[in-house]
Amino acid sequence: MELLIHPFYQRALAAALIIGFSNGFFSGFVVLRRNALSVSALSHTMLPGIAAGILVTGMLTQASAFVGALFAALMVGLGSVAVARGNRIAQGTALAVIYTTAFAAGVAILPRLDTRQELEHWLFGDIMAVGNADLWIAFGIGSLTLLVANLLMRPLLVTMFEPNVAAAQGVPVRFIQYLLFALLVLSLVASLQAVGCVLSVGMLVAPGATISLLTDKTPALFWGGGLLGAAGAVGGVLLSATLGLAPGPVIVMLLGSLFLAAWIFSPRYGLIAGWKK
Template structure:
């Protein structure tokens, strides 16, 4: 396939994977935890490199998953200790990210890891870093990793769909019927972590955060059915990536930044024009209600 197609496939896989996982975070009112995890995985990546002396994707995934789980554990520990969740997320996110930056500066300054790359990524380099697969040929490494993580996420969602759904909507009821709420929570956070790191090297933390939140929030405004929300969120993530790529091509700007802006603009349109929850719809309902009230009073 062409250079352009591989970039679109990479962006589409990021939007699809992050969009689906973001739905669970939004329903659990943990959207900002996505921001924390997408930054603290840098610490996991750096520690994985320092231990293994390799930038192999497997080590990166393990390090990121551990960092994500540690982030989640510390946030939950602080929250249960009486600290507000948003404050706990802010403290943990900045502290662990800063530790990752310091370790990166001290011990990994001569390798292909830097803060700017971690934040913005460079999706335009993806087609040049390939691996050869039997019967398929040369495929970008990022595409293989993203596709593998997406398939793994689908398998886990199918396997634990009922548990994920119930614990997202009503954790108290889930605990009452015997579902291990904490274990399901950590499984989900592990999935978010590996999804984040699979996209981290390709597109950077900024786009990962955008795709974890914006497509799910957009889908949330368009439907009240959970399965439909998952499907819509994945489709919107792909749409955001495609529109963002061609926007970047048109204006000659950062591809990842343009994709993040596209995600924000699509959400803005949904917020304005959603049939049920949009500002225009609410204004029309309020206007109709006021007119009806005035008519009855006459």
């Protein structure tokens, strides 16, 4: 509790609350679309983006890392959607090829950088180092994601499940697909400072997956995921101080533990409930 008087700890808790809720909310789309592997691929794409940002600017800063990660993830994510416009190549296949190519480019660049040791900070995150500018970025991205997702909830869901029906109803299907991937990339980049590019996928999958084991209601999947994501992120920061561990891994481990608990004890879909049938 003594840590609460320190501004850096207050900023860490605020960042955990904002990022945890916005990413937890968006995890509903990830779970419904069943594209968790795509999220994992995009999260790893941020590393070569950071490396490219260092190569261009000559230094590792918050701005170069953020812009590089955002650019790389957007290019890979939206590029896979563009390649899959025809029926010949599936989007998952296109994403796998483009993402591995981008990752290989990042690995090739790394030996030329003088800041390889500092990259660990971006691989696994350091929420205790969040500044005021980082908070505003997280708040802006979270607000944009929540606003767009709620305003366009129906066309987003119809496009995900029945793109032909959506097109017949006048929904701009291609634009919605690009928009969904863009929001996914923004959510990933928002969690970069908190848990890093390696663990960011956990905050975008675990909350929605956990809630999906507890309810069949779509609104509860989104808002419940947001609440669970916020609680897990804040709880992870608080727990990390007690355990003396880095906050990022603790946040993801806590969310993973909640998922396992739901998988075991869920009244309808849990492991124990399956044994009783």
